[in-house]
Amino acid sequence: MSESGNLKLAVLIDADNAQASIVEGLLAEIAKYGTAHVKRIYGDWTLPNLGAWKDTLLRHSIQPIQQFRYTKGKNATDGAMMIDAMDLLYSRNFEGFCIVSSDSDFTRLASRLRESGMTVYGFGEQKTPEPFVAACDKFVFTEVLREDASNDASRRKSGKELKHDAKLVALLRHAVDSAADDTGWASLGPVGSAIAKRSPEFDSRNYGYAKLSGLLKATQLFDLEERAVGRGAQKAIYVRDPKSASGA
Incomplete structure (x- = not known):
């Protein structure tokens, strides 16, 4: 296991619950904890509301994962992220995970990853439910990561x-x-x-x-x-x- 600050990390972003404006600060923050060997973002890229992400993904080499919404009102993105997270866990190539979302649905995933010895960093808005926050080793509110936050x-x-x-x-x-x-x-x-x-x-x-x-x-x-x-x-x-x- 590498020392904290030099971990091999997998970064998984929920595009439905994160904003493109945080990416610069997000990746700089993640670099404090280790190296992002995988950077994936999940969403239905056929929808116009995710258009702001497209230039950002190319610039930072973040891999978009297409996930159609099969049923109205059901979030298939969460399921895709969880499945990928477990696949990455079982590959034994990583020492930590960065989960970027304000969705409480990832609470159990964070707990499960920690049970397997992974270090889990969560990133979400201040509205993020407490159970998800508490399930992570460290949780960073994304409001402090925006470009204008320091000023x-x-x-x-x-x-x-x-x-x-x-x-x-x-x-x-x-x-x-x-x-x-x-x-x-x-x-x-x-x-x-x-x-x-x-x-x-x-x-x-x-x-x-x-x-x-x-x-x-x-x-x-x-x-x-x-x-x-x-x-x-x-x-x-x-x-x-x-x-x-x-x-x-």
Whole structure:
């Protein structure tokens, strides 16, 4: 098994539940986790509503899979994706899957892939049902992947708003506490890992911050410190919860 960040990935996109505008950001995000050895997108390409995808598919070498709608009201695309996913699983050529959809129908597929030892990354809009989100190792909301997302200052939550988000504060404090050493300080990497285990959908970009360190600093609830690592010039960020430290 390759280390996280260098996994052999299969990318399966539900064209009916994803937008072409996210593709640039989507593929850049996927590259953080590994290499996309397969990129397939499923839909009925005879329908005009998928026309926006066509130039994008050619530019990024994404293979379109034609799936006719045999019965009105029934989504044959989901079934085709699931069958292909299991075929790819049994090929034993992959270490992870990226499922791009906001459809809860893929909840069982994500669970099944994880049961087989696969790492599963989900990508969907914020309306994605919680069961599908929870079934993935990590879930990224596609709103943060659009081309204009990084320039949208209106998405950034203020320190006051962050402090009043009880769920967020509890998540951050638990992660820092679980990763902290005897002095109360924790390296940012393990903090991020602890957060991901408890909340697959967590992403500092959902709050308007590019990095976890920026979000932690904005809450004004934590001490952050930059330290030199080893003999080189490389530095790492450490974080401490003063509330926990004072009670230690």
